Amino acid sequence: MTTTNISPSKFLAQDNVYLPHIVVIEKIIEETPNIRTLHFNFKDKKLQKEFSFESGQFGEYSVFGIGEAPFCISSSPTRRDHLEFAVQRVGRVTNALHRLGVGAEIGFRGPYGNSFPLDYLGGKNLVFVGGGIGLAPLRSLIWNVIDNKDKYKNIDIIYGARTPADLCFKYDLDSWSKNKTVNMVTTVDRGDESWTGKTGVVPKILEEVAPSAKNAAAIVCGPPIMIRFTFPVLTKLGFTPEQMLTTLEKRMKCGIGKCGRCNIGNIFVCRDGPVFSYAQIKSFVSSEY
């Protein structure tokens, strides 16, 4: 049922799984007025060396005294001098994360969940479809793929946001558009005077770009509404449900399949996900994804 086999993360497997490790914020990048990327490292240098994760996995981040929230690790396992995650200011914990400065200490436990199936993606043309902060989990995989370019074929990236000011990871977008092995398409729902790129919602632009489904896989992440409209377009382009991957988001507390709330039918997004193929989602008994 699941994309990759899940085993408890050996690393950080201490007596008490709920205890966070202390990590230090090393750099903060303000992506948009309400999204920022935080770079962090373990306070314990030994842990920093031992830590390993796969693209697509997530962690539980604590702001002590405020609470804990899950975010995917948005940096690539191939670039290990630090770790990154991106947060949109939406609630109690994310607001607190937006108040932090460089040098602040937060709690981290993880990595949790499954990851993108690299074996399955190997040797294929990859189509990344992202919207808004949904680029964060894709970004981990994109850099992973670029750093192992010989294992994969063509890369298409279609990324959109509401306005030019809402585009995240502009430095990555620049670097990918300069990369000859990548076909980078950026779009916004509404442009402004200085906007020279495409205008239109992501599913529409995807239809225009029309990447071939032959020996390809599409990896989709964005707001639920975008995901819902993207799958039909991909189907039209000839992608089978197995060829479409996405990562889901649910309210989570424990991150390890115990607290109950992130289920879709008998699937727990934190434990069995967050990466699913559209084929799997379709077979869920529940329409609650």
Added chain:
Amino acid sequence: MANKKISKKDIAKLLNQWSREFAVFVPSKESGIATMARWDGKDVTLDWYRNTVIPKANFLPAMEEMFRFQKDKESYNIELPPDGGKQLIFGIRPCDARALAIIDANFKNLYQDPYYLSRRDSAVLIGVGCINPSESCFCTSLGISPTESKDVDLMLTDIGDQFLIEEVTDKGKKLIAKASGLGEATKEDETRAKEMKETSYNKVTRKINTEGIVERLIACFDDQDFWEKIAAKCISCGICTLLCPTCYCFDINDELTKQQGTRFRSLDSCAFPVYTKMPMENPRAEKWKRVRQKVCHKYGFFPMSFNAIACTGCGRCIRLCPVNWDITQVLNNLPVKTEVGK
């Protein structure tokens, strides 16, 4: 090997022997409702019906401290709460004991939950058979007898002035070996116990049909009309979940005072809209979806994952519900033919 027996008036003496090693909990009506309370050395009430607050609370408290953190100059020190010690639960019902065995699966799955499991491992359960099952009880439909249990360490059966004691586990055997003041059960005692068990079993009249329940639930999962209809009178309170012996969902929250803080976990309920609420959307904002989740989790999703129905037929949810929302009526009236279409 012959079973032991004990006179009802000697229970306090027996508990006294055990209280040296264990924190002893017994059913009590001290606070106006029947609960499992710390034994005060007095005689034990044995005529209680069901406990409103379930023995689950001894293992998964309604609220517990996970750890404390203190800001020490620039860094945080994390400190675990002290170990609570060994518990002895006297008077647990077979349904509630089974419930613990059921939720063990969740806390053992993939990652070990240290708080719950350490309490479970060190605790001793002493079951007392239920000779007056209530009108709301339906344990027999779920393969549970009101007077027999494999999920306790010792099982007591009421045989008039005395209890017959059956040793169920090795832990139980050790307890008995150390105890004094017990008698040997005679053949007559055994016969009497058998009669009591049969009578009690037949007193459970409420039934549900669990045959093919998972498939039947999945088949009507998308029948919105059905779920809306049965959810109409539900008021979305947390009684049936928070007081369910097999409900384990929890919430985690922090609290900060000056430089010290605490992370708590507390029971949560799928009946509350905030349970699944995310900033942008809520997959179960509507009441019928939450009711559906509750029913399907207990009788569908949990069995799919752990091969056991997450219900023991204790009937608390029926009896305590302010609007008399009855799970047995729902399960016995699942629509048979449904067109599954999205």
Added chain:
Amino acid sequence: MEQKLRNEARALLEQGKIDWIIGFEVGSLKFTTTPLITKDKSDTERLVINPFIANNLANFLTQIKGRVGIVAKGCESRSIVSLIQDNKVVRENVVILGVPCTGVIDLSKVEKLVGKDRDELDDIVRERDKVIIKVNGKKKELSTTQALFDHCLACELPTPREYDILLGEPTPPIANPAAQESIKKLKQVAPEQRWASWEKELSRCIRCYACRNVCPACFCQRCFVEETEPQWVLPAPRWQDNLIFQIIRNIHVAGRCTDCGECERACPVNIPLRSLTRGMYDIVGELFQFKAGLDKDALPLMTHYEEKEAEDFFR
């Protein structure tokens, strides 16, 4: 009365005057009833009126779209009027089927007086001012003042004042002073002891929010306990937070609470919540001569003011 209700309800549904009917049907346990919320006219045959119709059905009004016929005892009619005052319910969309009420039997009181669990009782029959309990073939008589809910004994309006169809002859208020004994006693206790008793009672609270969810006056889309920015109380059952929840809940329903007693009846851990709500009910009555749900044209308590009132403690 029951047959008249069934006929009226069926006729209303058939004539298309209402889309929904909210009433009571026999519950799944002895001596209980359960709300019946239906569009189906054949379901009206299941409608009942008996001494166990405990719920306040007005609670469901705000959840249902369309025109609704509702069975209303005095307390429900007051709650409906209060909801009309607050613009939560449009009077024209509700057909009130008024039930002159003679009080609802409190099973916990009966259990205590008879010394048996409700499962062991064979029958409970209401006869005028007596409640007759049958146990093991024997009869035991209780007076209504012993066996009815406290809030029924204190009821000022058993017959709805606001109704479209009245299903029986009006009944006089019981207004038995015995119902207020517990509150009177409470007021005589020293402040510290009073606070300590709330501490003790609320430490039992499991935060199931049944008290809030059965309450017709608690109609907020989002309750303050669910707020996270700022987080006013911890969403976990600790007595301090439980007590703050109850205090604020009572302040929020001041002037809406009709003393229907549902919160106390719904509480699974027997917290005497009516002592709180009745306390507030009396304060509101004393300070502003205001009683909730009596006049649908009156303004809600907290939205208006008199120039001279409640000034004595202002410096």
Added chain:
Amino acid sequence: MKPSIDWEPKLVGFLCKWCSYAGADLAGTSRKKYPANVRIIKVPCSSRVDSLFILKALRLGFDGVLVSGCHPGECHYQTGNYRARRRVAITKRFLEYLGVEPQRIQASWVSASEAGKFADVITEVTKGVKEVGPNQLFSERQKNGTKTEKRG
């Protein structure tokens, strides 16, 4: 618990910015003497003060709460202080009913020019709270029934 002799209560005052806050300002600039026990929070109108603010202050361990606004008829927003009056009235009465000492929840009308009245109000409120001692309403009770040292 008997307060020690040098115990000073900690109070929080919610002052309307159009009147009482200005009154406090004037009291300061005109060098009126009054106890320094009140932590002042400026609110746009006395009706901004939710009952939750009062409860939260008590929960955090403040020994008393003062809500102060414009005299009746003088509200900057016409009717705010009348609404505040109803709210404070029921909050105060209800808390008293539960067993909170009346001195802990106080209210006053102080205009921008009444520096003297402001000083008097603070003096009296502080005195009243001193009489009832430290706020231990929400502190934990020990096994022997006495309250633990107050927090915060």
